[in-house]
Amino acid sequence: DIVMTQTPLSLSVTPGQPASISCKSSQSLLHSDGKTYLYWYLQKPGQPPQLLIYEVSNRFSGVPDRFSGSGSGTDFTLKISRVEAEDVGVYYCMQSIQLPPFTFGPGTKVDIK
Amino acid sequence: EVQLVQSGAEVKKPGESLKISCKGSGYSFTSYWIGWVRQMPGKGLEWMGIIYPGDSDTRYSPSFQGQVTISADKSISTAYLQWSSLKASDTAMYYCARLTDKYGDFRRGYFDYWGQGTLVTVSS
Numbered sequence: 001d002i003v004m005t006q007t008p009l010s011l012s013v014t015p016g017q018p019a020s021i022s023c024k025s026s027q028s029l030l031h032s033d034g035k036t037y038l039y040w041y042l043q044k045p046g047q048p049p050q051l052l053i054y055e056v057s058n059r060f061s062g063v064p065d066r067f068s069g070s071g072s073g074t075d076f077t078l079k080i081s082r083v084e085a086e087d088v089g090v091y092y093c094m095q096s097i098q099l100p101p102f103t104f105g106p107g108t109k110v111d112i113k
Numbered sequence: 114e115v116q117l118v119q120s121g122a123e124v125k126k127p128g129e130s131l132k133i134s135c136k137g138s139g140y141s142f143t144s145y146w147i148g149w150v151r152q153m154p155g156k157g158l159e160w161m162g163i164i165y166p167g168d169s170d171t172r173y174s175p176s177f178q179g180q181v182t183i184s185a186d187k188s189i190s191t192a193y194l195q196w197s198s199l200k201a202s203d204t205a206m207y208y209c210a211r212l213t214d215k216y217g218d219f220r221r222g223y224f225d226y227w228g229q230g231t232l233v234t235v236s237s
Binding site: 043 | 150157158159160161162172173174175176208210216219220221222223224225227228229230
């Protein structure tokens with residue numbers, strides 16, 4: 001299985017300040033079709049996960065533009081340009097280039113200072 | 114509006130059987146894979162398996178193969194996750210989620226809509 005790692009595992013951010021989460025995969029997520037199958041999810045407290053970013057850098061419908069994704073190969077980053085109170089929760093990266101199974105990172109817990 | 118509505122919380126004893134459900138609406142249920150994801154208490158997300166309701170093609174994570182059964186009834190737009198003999202270690206929140214495969218290949222798909230979760234508690 002592809003192993004996903006995330007750093008940091010927890011992050012405390014002042015509202016209005018930026019935040020950044022790193023995700024690394026044990027194998028390249030670049031497919032022979034030229035696309036990279038890396039996704040980001042946010043699980044707010046008491047809620048199911050919600051899709052933020054698909055294929056490294058594409059925001060899902062309704063996701064604010066303060067969220068952005070970047071990276072390639074095995075190294076990826078999720079950035080929040082200005083953290084808001086509603087952004088608290090656990091952020092997960094996920095790969096889907098190798099199945100089964102899709103694998104998730106361990107999660108990064110973000111809270112507000 | 115795409116919606117996945119899961120059945121309610123369950124409390125069971127070890128050794129009992131259980132079947133939980135996930136009803137889809139707002140889209141063509143037979144045209145998208147549905148997956149199940151486990152989240153043990155205080156832990157992360159684990160991909161269990163997926164099913165294509167159109168033809169019941171099912172794929173399991175090796176970690177869950179033989180431990181659970183995934184099925185679907187396309188006539189009522191509902192997917193299921195079942196256990197024949199529960200263990201205490203099955204205590205978890207279980208989510209269903211729709212898998213979108215933009216390129217017609219589930220191997221390059223992702224979960225875009227999620228159910229609200231079903232909490233399963235197994236305790237003697």
